[in-house]
Each structure stands twice: as structure tokens, then as C-alpha cells.
Amino acid sequence: xxxxxFLMKNIRSMKIKKYIGLATLCIASLCIGQRASAQFLPNSYxxxxxxxxxxxxxxxxxKASGWGMNFEGGYYVSPAIALGAFISYQTNLENIPRxxxxxxxxxxxxxxxxxxxxxxxxxxxxxxxxxxxxVFQPYAGLKLGAQYAELSSYYYIVKHYTDTxxxxxxxxxxxxxxxxxxxxxxxxxxxxxxxxxxxxxxLSYSIDNLNNFGIRVGVSx
Amino acid sequence: xxxxxxxxxxxxxxxxxxxxxxxxxxxxxxxGDYMVYTDHDTEVDFAAFTTYYVPDSILLIGNRRKAEYWxxxxxxRIISTVTNRLDAxxxxxxxxxxxxxxxxxxxxxxxxxxxxxYDYPYWWWYYPYYWAPEYWGPWDGWHYPYxxxxxxxxxxxxxxxxxxxxxxxxxxxxxxxxxSYIGGLLTSSEQVNLDRAVTAVEQAFIQSPYLGRTVTGRNxxx
Numbered sequence: 001x002x003x004x005x006f007l008m009k010n011i012r013s014m015k016i017k018k019y020i021g022l023a024t025l026c027i028a029s030l031c032i033g034q035r036a037s038a039q040f041l042p043n044s045y046x047x048x049x050x051x052x053x054x055x056x057x058x059x060x061x062x063k064a065s066g067w068g069m070n071f072e073g074g075y076y077v078s079p080a081i082a083l084g085a086f087i088s089y090q091t092n093l094e095n096i097p098r099x100x101x102x103x104x105x106x107x108x109x110x111x112x113x114x115x116x117x118x119x120x121x122x123x124x125x126x127x128x129x130x131x132x133x134x135v136f137q138p139y140a141g142l143k144l145g146a147q148y149a150e151l152s153s154y155y156y157i158v159k160h161y162t163d164t165x166x167x168x169x170x171x172x173x174x175x176x177x178x179x180x181x182x183x184x185x186x187x188x189x190x191x192x193x194x195x196x197x198x199x200x201x202x203l204s205y206s207i208d209n210l211n212n213f214g215i216r217v218g219v220s221x
Numbered sequence: 222x223x224x225x226x227x228x229x230x231x232x233x234x235x236x237x238x239x240x241x242x243x244x245x246x247x248x249x250x251x252x253g254d255y256m257v258y259t260d261h262d263t264e265v266d267f268a269a270f271t272t273y274y275v276p277d278s279i280l281l282i283g284n285r286r287k288a289e290y291w292x293x294x295x296x297x298r299i300i301s302t303v304t305n306r307l308d309a310x311x312x313x314x315x316x317x318x319x320x321x322x323x324x325x326x327x328x329x330x331x332x333x334x335x336x337x338x339y340d341y342p343y344w345w346w347y348y349p350y351y352w353a354p355e356y357w358g359p360w361d362g363w364h365y366p367y368x369x370x371x372x373x374x375x376x377x378x379x380x381x382x383x384x385x386x387x388x389x390x391x392x393x394x395x396x397x398x399x400x401s402y403i404g405g406l407l408t409s410s411e412q413v414n415l416d417r418a419v420t421a422v423e424q425a426f427i428q429s430p431y432l433g434r435t436v437t438g439r440n441x442x443x
């Protein structure tokens with residue numbers, strides 16, 4: 001069995017945590033570099049969201065999942081247009097009943113599996129907002145960047161996985177809700193679609209592109 | 222809440238989220254399942270084999286250096302499952318090891334908790350120790366003509382087919398041309414383990430349709 005990763009998942013998790021930690025530091029440094037005020041950081045916004053993600057099409061792990069979050073921040077370069085950065089992560093799972101897989105080079109495997117797709121996109125984001133000084137502030141946005149994705153099959157005591165990288169694109173519409181617009185601490189709801197060019201092969205499964213849609217709910221400030 | 226407090230809260234929230242971002246699925250329900258992996262040398266013509274020899278016991282691999290053999294009714298049932306499948310595939314069992322065209326060796330991993338690499342325990346330096354090359358003839362060691370990677374846990378059954386059709390020679394390793402690794406045979410019930418082992422052995426042959434003397438024999442083995 002080629003590339004079997006016995007008990008390697010902890011090591012992989014540590015690497016992902018490292019990526020997230022670096023991104024956290026970057027976002028934090030952006031924040032710290034600016035003077036806090038009653039409006040927090042003038043002409044900027046931050047979102048911290050929980051997200052529910054639904055894989056689309058022929059997915060390696062097709063079950064909707066709430067194991068994900070999104071972090072982003074931006075600066076309004078004009079009264080309506082903001083540019084910034086984002087990072088998010090998401091895990092989707094699927095139970096695969098026992099089946100026999102014909103593997104390469106004459107081998108075969110019969111087992112139950114659990115598939116997992118872990119996606120970690122990050123990059124730049126832009127949005128166009130309307131009614132910026134009202135309670136409800138709708139916007140339309142677009143995220144562009146790179147996506148790391150780990151495609152994993154768990155079976156018996158084995159985790160069999162492949163690491164992939166791809167280009168990431170995600171249009172989004174949402175609304176920020178500020179009960180007191182002058183205070184700049186409110187809620188955030190968004191709908192998104194995402195497309196990434198990640199492709200890879202795990203056991204006898206071939207994955208080509210990752211498509212998702214989902215909803216984000218969180219705080220905005 | 223002033224801006225600085227909010228900022229610090231954000232950093233803490235981000236850091237906390239980052240430590241738990243990748244969700245691993247629960248695999249506890251795999252305990253109730255077995256796994257069957259098979260592999261073979263694709264260059265071998267399995268229809269060319271005619272007779273086979275199977276020892277009457279199963280090697281037990283534990284933490285002791287001394288070889289132990291599993292030879293009771295349960296072991297006999299597992300061995301008979303193998304021989305029934307081989308008979309159905311058109312091969313003929315022989316009690317004369319010297320005339321067999323291939324041999325089948327069965328090993329049960331009893332106590333080894335986990336293994337990767339040939340370093341520990343002592344057993345694995347010489348695995349398959351009991352099925353030493355000398356057991357089959359004057360061969361010089363073992364040889365897998367295809368890529369293999371071992372990682373066994375307790376409760377695993379290994380079945381290997383050795384090619385005895387060539388004249389044994391010193392300095393020539395004995396080729397293992399087919400192998401099966403069955404995992405998940407370690408429940409608290411011996412009967413469940415036995416039933417699961419028999420089912421899994423059947424599956425090992427089902428997913429190896431190339432084993433057989435003829436097309437008819439191969440179909441019968443399914």
C-alpha cells in the first residue's frame with residue numbers, strides 16, 4: 001500500500017495549526033499596526049464567522065458540515081469598496097460502506113472507510129457595500145487566492161491521504177448588521193460559492209476540482 | 222468594550238480556533254469491521270501452478286522469541302477455508318512438500334501492538350521466521366517481486382503464497398507471489414473473531430480472481 005500514513009494525522013494537524021497560527025499573527029499584526037478607536041479601526045472591517053459548507057458535484061466527501069470558520073479583514077479604499085485578506089478552513093466527511101477497491105499494481109482492498117476533505121483557502125478579498133452607515137449593510141464580494149486541501153481516507157487503523165494545492169475563487173453576498181452603526185460591533189451573514197482547482201488521487205478515487213456553497217454567520221466589527 | 226479589548230479578544234479567538242481547525246472523523250465504529258488487503262506479482266501466471274502444500278498449523282506472532290504454533294479446531298477451520306478456496310480454484314493439495322508447485326503459509330499476529338520496519342520485536346528480523354526459507358527448501362532468504370509495506374497490529378491474519386515451482390537454489394531468494402493481510406480479528410469474542418476470519422479469508426480469494434488453474438476454476442473460486 002503506497003503512501004500509507006499510519007498514525008501520521010497528529011503530525012499533519014500540527015502543520016495545519018502552524019499555518020493557521022501564522023495567518024493569525026499576520027491578521028493580528030495588521031490590527032495592532034493601527035490605532036484603536038471607538039469605531040475600532042476606522043475605514044476597516046473584520047469578520048469572524050462560523051460556516052456551514054455543502055460540497056457540490058462529485059465530491060470525495062459529500063456531507064454538509066459545520067466544521068469550519070472564516071476570518072477576514074479589509075480596508076475601505078473608497079466609501080463603498082474594500083480590499084483585504086481572508087483565511088478560512090473547513091472539513092467535510094462522508095461514511096463509505098464496505099466495498100472492494102481495485103488499487104494499482106494488482107492490489108485490492110476491502111474495507112469500510114470515512115472520507116474527509118479539509119480545505120484551507122486564503123488570499124485577498126474585495127467587496128462592494130451599500131448603505132454603509134445604516135443598520136443593515138449589504139455587500140457583494142469576491143475572494144481570490146490559493147487553497148490547500150487534504151483528501152483523506154480513514155479505514156481500519158490507517159489514514160491514507162494526499163496533499164493538494166489549487167487556485168481558489170469564491171463569490172459571496174452578505175449583510176453586516178449593526179444595531180448601533182456608530183459602535184461598529186454587529187453581526188454578519190453571508191452566502192458563498194467556492195471553486196478550487198485542487199485535484200488528487202486517494203486509493204482508487206480521483207478528485208478533480210472542489211466546488212462548494214455555504215452560509216457564514218458570525219460577528220462583524 | 223474598547224478597541225484594544227476587542228482586538229485582544231480577536232487574537233485569542235483566532236488562536237483558539239487555529240488549534241482545532243482540522244476535524245478528524247471518529248473511527249471507533251471501525252472496531253466492528255474487518256479489512257482485507259491483497260496483492261500479487263502481476264508477472265506470475267497463476268494458472269501454471271498445479272499442486273500446493275499447506276502446513277497444518279498457523280504461526281503465532283507475539284512478543285516471544287520462540288516460535289509458537291496455533292493448532293486447534295479454530296486454526297483448522299481457517300486453514301480449511303483456504304484449502305477449500307484453492308481446491309475450488311482448480312489446484313490440488315498435496316502432502317508432499319517437495320512436489321508442490323506453491324505453498325501457503327498462514328500467520329496470526331497475536332500480541333504485537335504495532336509495527337513498522339524490521340527493527341522490533343526480534344521476530345521481525347527473521348519474519349517469517351517459522352516459515353523460514355529452509356522450511357520450503359534450500360532457498361536463500363525471501364523475496365517479494367512486488368512492492369510491499371508492512372504495518373501490522375494484534376488481531377491480524379497474514380496469508381502468503383510462495384512459488385515453489387522453480388528448483389530451489391542457494392543464493393536465490395524464495396519469491397512470495399501473493400499475499401493477503403486481514404485486520405480486525407481482535408474482538409472480545411473468540412467465536413466472532415473466528416467467524417470474521419473465515420469471512421475475510423473468503424473475501425481475500427473473492428478479490429483475487431486471477432488465482433485459479435482455469436477460467437472455470439477461477440469462477441468457481443468466486
